[in-house]
Amino acid sequence: MTRATLLALLAGAALTGCARDGLSLVETPPETRWRAVTTDQDRDRLRDWRKAWVAALPAARTADTGVIEREGALFEPDRAMANAIPPAGDYRCRTFKLGARREDLRNFAMLPWARCRIGREGEMPVFAVLEGDQRPSGTLYAESDARVIFLGALELGDETRALTYSQDRKRDMAGYIERVAIGRWRLVLPYPSFESQLDVIEMVPAG
Structure with a gap:
């Protein structure tokens, strides 16, 4: 799937459904x-x-206690509210990398805010990060009212074509979306292939 196709699918989804809180x-x-x-x-x-x-959070807290404490619910493992599926629309996302996979890597890193979007491909909701050097994108699957499963792949650097899930084992990503506060969600990615033991992507409505 090309980036243009992905953007078109995501943009089209924002026009469907009922409006609530501007999304x-x-x-x-x-x-x-x-x-x-x-x-x-x-x-x-x-x-x-x-x-x-359990492995990643203590290491990240040791590296930067201030950020971990300041972000509160974002880093509470069992924090999960009802209505986990985010409304379709534009979001701002930022990625936190917790716990280093190797000794030469940092135990905590915070990437800049980036544009991201919840959209639709056929029947299924899809999620994509649209900016930055690391851009996950994939499909959302219902599991429970408090958790949505994400299966996708990682697009890197100046690549313009998003991989499909299971096309490249090293690029595959699996995780779950939870709502942690009003207007605040997180995508949690356990054991990504690169850098960290756990990635947490915060999602808040754009604008």
């Missing part, structure tokens, strides 16, 4: 089928989400 609603996704399409690698990642938090 269009994404309908609740169909009953989950994520288990049928998930790779063995990503089943393990999703199953071990708590292990990732």
Whole structure:
């Protein structure tokens, strides 16, 4: 899928649904089928989400206690509110990398704010980060009222074509979206292939 195609799909989704708080609603996704399409690698990642938090959060807190404490609910592993699926529309996202995968890497990093979007591809909601050197994009699957599964891939640097899930094992990403406050969501990615033990992507409405 080219970046232009992805942007068109995401932009079109913002015109559907009912309006609430200035954003269009994404309908609740169909009953989950994520288990049928998930790779063995990503089943393990999703199953071990708590292990990732337990390993990564103390290391990140040691590296930058101030940010971890200031962001509050964003870094509370069991924080999950009802209505987890974000409304379709434009968002601002920033990525936090917790716990280094190797000794030569940092235990905490915070990337700049970037544009991101919740859209739709056919029946399914999709999510994409649209700016920056690391841009996850993928499909959202219903799991429960408090958790939505994300399966996607990572686009890097000046690449213009987003990979499809399971096309490249090293680029595959699996995680879950939770609502942690009014107008605030997070995408949690346990054991990404590069740099960190856990990525947390904060999502807030643009504008």
